Amino acid sequence: MELHHSKHHQTYVTNLNAAVKSQQEAIQSSDIPAQVSQQQAFRFNAGGHINHSLFWQNLAPASSAEAKSSAAPKLLVKIKQTWGDEKAFLDAFKTTLLGIQGSGWGWLVKVQVGQEERLTIVTTKDQDPVVGKGEVPILGVDMWEHAYYLQYLNGKAAYVENIWNVINWKTAEERYLGKQADAFKALKAGL
Amino acid sequence: MSSTLLRTSGFRSALRASTAPKRAGIAGATFIRGKATLPDLTYDYGALEPAISGKIMELHHKNHHQTYVTSFNNFSEQIAEAKAKEDIAAQIALQPLINFHGGGHINHTLFWENLAPTSQGGGQPPAGGLAKAINESYGSLDALKEKFNAALAGIQGSGWAWLVQDTQTGAVGIKTYANQDAVVGQFRPILGIDAWEHAYYLQYQNRKAEYFKNIWDVVNWKAAEKRFQ
Known part of the structure; x- marks a missing residue:
């Protein structure tokens, strides 16, 4: 759980923020090929962030x-x-x-x-x-x-x-x- | 299963199907089948340390690879039955399972063979035609390793990176494959790294870049040279 949350999930968040930033730059400079080429990295890291966020919430201690x-x-x-x-x-x-x-x-x-x-x-x-x-x-x-x-x-x-x-x-x-x-x-x- | 892959791999016996035909009566028909088997390693589980731990090697070979072998044999049998019954829908449904487990068997067999302890030549740079082809495509072995590691790091999910040879042009290149998709068709597998x-x-753990960096210490370029044509 610790590695999964503090390392793996954190990496998705970090990479998602980087992808959002470069996507914004590509949008501002109207660089359409760059926007398209960044979509997979965005999807992967955004998905990683969404999925793990939902996952932690849908788990609970067995005794609860x-x-x-x-x-x-x-x-x-x-x-x-x-x-x-x-x-x-x-x-x-x-x-x-x-x-x-x-x-x-x-x-x-x-x-x-x-x-x-x-x-x-x-x-x-x-x-x-x-x-x-x-x-x-x-x-x-x-x-x-x-x-x-x-x-x-x-x-x-x-x-x-x-x-x-x-x-x-x-x-x-x-x-x-x-x-x-x-x-x-x-x-x-x-x- | 490409016969050239078997011939050039020098590991023919590992992947070869049993030559003894078996007869089984399915709806009055017969079919011949051979069984895939788990190849033996030519080095001990602990021999690739510190690059890869003995515990990883043992689980990876004895458990993971064995599961691919067992499942491949199981689904091969099922697809043979479906063929005998002329059940096309069942054959199509089984194909992704053959692809996955057959690919898992091929990939791991090639992987074990293209690794070696440093005492058995692991990490020694390639020579001959392969070295020349690498220099032509990448400038140097170090440049290839750098690009190869970037390709490995870029895999989203489970998969493999391969140094392949284009059978049309003879040039070498780096390709990544998802899950257990095998290097077949236009490209010939030269060197595979499991990601x-x-x-x-x-x-x-999550420090996979360290694994990609260290594995080059135990790459068996001699095996890669034999696959290169």
Whole structure:
């Protein structure tokens, strides 16, 4: 956790600020090729910042009330409606996480289309964030090796199993009941 | 699997499929398959220290590489069954898994071979045609290393950087590949460096630039020369 937060996340923030600065300069000087060529660096570092910010918030100590799924009553109703029961949802999420090839994230996402809303499990590669139209990231799990390697080595199935003991269901419930902008509120304050 | 890669790598036995055909009846059809196997290393796990720790080498070879081998054999079997059943959708669905695990097997096999302890020539600069091609493209070996390390540092996520030879022009160049994508097609792999976090994290944590700097001490340029044509 310390390395992940104070080193990895910090590096994304530092590089994001640098990318923002050079992008502003390229915009000011109307240098369109420079603006285009910087987009990938911006996306990667901004994604790293967004994803980790959401991740810390959707974790909680195992002993806390937030770490019990009962802290997310309305979300649980929707989960049961979608996957049948909580276990089936967890199994589907774990299988999806273990299927990621390379670095990436697994997310429980609320997708809003008009008045309709549904839940889905998605993966994003590297640091791609969940920011699509109508998509609200509810729970994210970091599947980069740096998230678990010092403790679990190549045993990522155990990490995928144990992370559910420290999921912050209260945060998940709040994100589920809110809009996309609400999920990113803390991020805006942080910048 | 490119046969030239096997021939030039000098590691033919490691990647070669078993020649003994096996028959299996699937829906009345038969198919022949061979199994990939984990190659032995020609040096001890601890022999690349201090550049790469013995603990990393052991986990990386015995666990990570073995998983690619096991999974590749598993999905190869499944794709053979899908072919026998003429199930095109299943064959397409299995292809990313073949690409990933087959690539993981090829990449790691080439990687072990293009590393060597300093006592066995690790870090000794290349000679002959490869040295000439490097000078032509980069000016010097140091200039190549600098560009190679910049390419490694620029990988976003998991992947590899390779010194490759363009089979059309014969020139060498640096290319990065995502995840376990293998060097196939127009380019020939000459030298690969693994930039997955599992390749360095236990020893270097987030200081990956140090890993990229130190690994040149154990690069086996003799193996790279044999791949160069």
